[in-house]
Amino acid sequence: MSQVADYPGSVHAAEKTNYLNAEHSIKSWLLTVDHKRIAILYLISITVFFIIGGSMAALIRAELLTPAGDLISSDAYNKAFTIHGVTLIFFFLVPSIPAVLGNFLIPMMIGARDVAFTRLNLVSWYLFTIGGIFTICCLVVGGVDTGWTFYTPYSSSFSNTSVVLAVTGVFIAGFSSIATGLNFIVTVHKMRAPGMTWFKLPLFIWSNYATACIMVLGTPVLAITLFLVGVERVGRIGIFDPALGGDPILFQHLFWFYSHPAVYIMILPSMGVISELMACFSRNRVFGYDFVAYSSLALAGLSFVVWGHHLFTSGQSVYAGMAFSALSFLVAIPSAVKVFNWTATMYKGTVVLDSPMLYSLGFLGLFTIGGLTGLFLASLAVDVHLQDTYFVIAHFHYIMVGGAIMGFLGGLHFWWPKMTGRMYPETFGKLSALTIFIGFNLTFMPQFIMGYLGMPRRYHAYVPEFQVYHVLSSAGASVLIAGYAFTIAYLLWSLRYGEKASANPWAAKGLEWETPSPPPTENFNYKPVVHEEAYAYEPPVEDPEEEAHELA
Amino acid sequence: MNPIPVWPDQASNFAQEVDLLYILLIGISAFFSLIVFVPIIIMVSKYRMGTKANRKLVHHHNLKLELAWTLIPMMMGVPVFLWAAKLFVDMYQPMEAKNALEISVIGKQWMWQLQHPTGQRENNELHVPLGRVVKLTMISQDVIHSFYVPAFRIKKDVIPGSYHSQWFIPTKEGKYHLFCAEYCGTDHSKMIGTVFVMKPEDYEKWLKNEQWGIGNLRRAETMKEAGERLFTELGCNSCHTVSGGGRTDKVPLAGVFGTERLLSDGRRVLADEEYVRTSIYEPDQMRVAGHNPIMPSFKGRVDEQQVLELITYIKSLSGGSKQ
Numbered sequence: 001m002s003q004v005a006d007y008p009g010s011v012h013a014a015e016k017t018n019y020l021n022a023e024h025s026i027k028s029w030l031l032t033v034d035h036k037r038i039a040i041l042y043l044i045s046i047t048v049f050f051i052i053g054g055s056m057a058a059l060i061r062a063e064l065l066t067p068a069g070d071l072i073s074s075d076a077y078n079k080a081f082t083i084h085g086v087t088l089i090f091f092f093l094v095p096s097i098p099a100v101l102g103n104f105l106i107p108m109m110i111g112a113r114d115v116a117f118t119r120l121n122l123v124s125w126y127l128f129t130i131g132g133i134f135t136i137c138c139l140v141v142g143g144v145d146t147g148w149t150f151y152t153p154y155s156s157s158f159s160n161t162s163v164v165l166a167v168t169g170v171f172i173a174g175f176s177s178i179a180t181g182l183n184f185i186v187t188v189h190k191m192r193a194p195g196m197t198w199f200k201l202p203l204f205i206w207s208n209y210a211t212a213c214i215m216v217l218g219t220p221v222l223a224i225t226l227f228l229v230g231v232e233r234v235g236r237i238g239i240f241d242p243a244l245g246g247d248p249i250l251f252q253h254l255f256w257f258y259s260h261p262a263v264y265i266m267i268l269p270s271m272g273v274i275s276e277l278m279a280c281f282s283r284n285r286v287f288g289y290d291f292v293a294y295s296s297l298a299l300a301g302l303s304f305v306v307w308g309h310h311l312f313t314s315g316q317s318v319y320a321g322m323a324f325s326a327l328s329f330l331v332a333i334p335s336a337v338k339v340f341n342w343t344a345t346m347y348k349g350t351v352v353l354d355s356p357m358l359y360s361l362g363f364l365g366l367f368t369i370g371g372l373t374g375l376f377l378a379s380l381a382v383d384v385h386l387q388d389t390y391f392v393i394a395h396f397h398y399i400m401v402g403g404a405i406m407g408f409l410g411g412l413h414f415w416w417p418k419m420t421g422r423m424y425p426e427t428f429g430k431l432s433a434l435t436i437f438i439g440f441n442l443t444f445m446p447q448f449i450m451g452y453l454g455m456p457r458r459y460h461a462y463v464p465e466f467q468v469y470h471v472l473s474s475a476g477a478s479v480l481i482a483g484y485a486f487t488i489a490y491l492l493w494s495l496r497y498g499e500k501a502s503a504n505p506w507a508a509k510g511l512e513w514e515t516p517s518p519p520p521t522e523n524f525n526y527k528p529v530v531h532e533e534a535y536a537y538e539p540p541v542e543d544p545e546e547e548a549h550e551l552a
Numbered sequence: 553m554n555p556i557p558v559w560p561d562q563a564s565n566f567a568q569e570v571d572l573l574y575i576l577l578i579g580i581s582a583f584f585s586l587i588v589f590v591p592i593i594i595m596v597s598k599y600r601m602g603t604k605a606n607r608k609l610v611h612h613h614n615l616k617l618e619l620a621w622t623l624i625p626m627m628m629g630v631p632v633f634l635w636a637a638k639l640f641v642d643m644y645q646p647m648e649a650k651n652a653l654e655i656s657v658i659g660k661q662w663m664w665q666l667q668h669p670t671g672q673r674e675n676n677e678l679h680v681p682l683g684r685v686v687k688l689t690m691i692s693q694d695v696i697h698s699f700y701v702p703a704f705r706i707k708k709d710v711i712p713g714s715y716h717s718q719w720f721i722p723t724k725e726g727k728y729h730l731f732c733a734e735y736c737g738t739d740h741s742k743m744i745g746t747v748f749v750m751k752p753e754d755y756e757k758w759l760k761n762e763q764w765g766i767g768n769l770r771r772a773e774t775m776k777e778a779g780e781r782l783f784t785e786l787g788c789n790s791c792h793t794v795s796g797g798g799r800t801d802k803v804p805l806a807g808v809f810g811t812e813r814l815l816s817d818g819r820r821v822l823a824d825e826e827y828v829r830t831s832i833y834e835p836d837q838m839r840v841a842g843h844n845p846i847m848p849s850f851k852g853r854v855d856e857q858q859v860l861e862l863i864t865y866i867k868s869l870s871g872g873s874k875q
Contacts, residue, residue, distance in 0.1 A: 242713025454702025
């Protein structure tokens, strides 16, 4: 992609010092302003939060094996699903790809030395981690039982749990999101290498740029909303509780004004990863580059005008319901455009089924199902029946776990050699991709069926006729947990025992592959200049011998 | 072991149409799944590394193709949207049916309290006659709940501070689940009940049944009678008159319900259930133009149940309620 002006031995020089071994002290990590080290810090934080949130899912699925609420108490169950949702949404999914892969890759992909505001980047991590620890502490020690949605007036007047502390944590972490988004926007605008025009940018950059816009515009609304919940709870000032003169539905409008776009904060970066993976493992340019790029912006824009589809049964006017339903249908268009273009990327390519590609294909399957079931929920009269049932649970897990986490894991495997300088064991990678795919479907497919049968969400105990579906779902969850645990295990193993990675183990295109693995602190040992389009994969050289063989 | 359920009962006027729409959506999803998954499988097997295939690709974009896969899904979405929207409007538009059975519903942590116009009160159970329009007027006493009967395909959030209504016609005899669908705290999953759909003659018998089960109260008076009694007990009649004539300094309530009222702040509002409730709880919020702010608030003195009874009574003064 770039031309390396005569710089012999650059790879060799960098093998000795890179961003990981440049300094070793704890202080050098905790006070680093290197975007790559900050990405690693984020990776450690979110992995801890993932394990906490995931183990709550295990507890929930264990409880739901039997119809009676017999394993844990109702209050414990309600706290468990609150920890599960709050941790995995605010402290895992939202930062997962942007703060880890985005932080690591955005400067490298655009040929920059670092992000625009390096110290702000470190501040973001501190805000995030402090907010996270704060929230987890009060979730685990005191417990909060409002669900991650903090619906009023339950959260502001009725719950006897530490709601104020929990929302304070989310409030603090919100500033991390805002700062990261701001940092990325400025970085992409101002720090591109010479020759790196907007339409030469990797699509990962486009989708993270769109995500950053949502973070900057949406997160302040969440912060204000949670602040008001705290104000009402502590000061008894009527904002949302009708007993004090407030309006409970106002909270839902404000909350979803952020929290619907938040879904796109989770899925858009994952879509960016998929674009990179489909291109690399098809040895082809991404089909319809412009359409894929613009569809990210379209999704970011649409994400702000569909929040009302969470309120179809809340008593908002039927005309508002109709407008939000129509707009929600429109979301399917840019999503479908992406899926079709990714599929077309394989056309006349050379498909290599390495683990990142398996995750990528898994993403296509699960995201398609997640997207199509979204149409059911956008359809007003059908949503009335499905709202707040397991159908909704299954739908958003297909998007946020099937989509976002598959994309995250695909990207993590793809860039693992770049980030750590080590290869993970490929056979294990394939095995885990397959296990996670099967476990996921077994967990969530039965939930669609019981959702249509009427199984409401957030039920500690349930009527016995749903049991068979819950058992299937819990069985799937155990497969899924095994898959995730296995992945974490062999990735950790590879840090010490993995094969040393070359600069470009996948023969991929992109500036990040032109510098050693792991990269030097300054990213490039030269000043990158970009001449090629993104994904300038060459068609494979025909092997004349094989061709002759085929003809014979 | 129970038989494995695969499809919910269809027991209301909405159920069949919602199911048809759902089946249509399944069809559309199956279609799109095919046109996504089949090409993926073909591409992966045909162009996998090591296979012999023509890999000479000239273009990496194709405008016609892009437009096709943008516009065709969009057009397929339009009829689904319209159908679902029409059915939604049917469900949620206020139903003005003669002879509707008007049930009042109070949701509270963690039970449903339902009352028939004839005064029968039920907890977590609702008995309704087959084939008659049932109209629910619902309010919560504390947090948000949601009234959900899967077999009827209806759901409506039950919200503190304001009334929300829902109607349906039961079409099949039987026992059906009633769930609270909006998370409401500790015993959310125990806020469940049963809806009994009965033949009209059985319903009439049930209303007269002296053998009430646990949790069901036999009321000696209808909701209207209870409202009338409260009206006197609370002293409403010292300032309000329920007949056309009488002392002129009394505020007349006859014929008021259902009319438009001009308020002191210039707003014009419909005198509906919500208006009456607000006038009882916070009289200054909706004071009629020309009236002095002398009515005291009855907040804390009458509960949601009693407000519903008063509303039924005041409604009856305008001929709004049959019972």
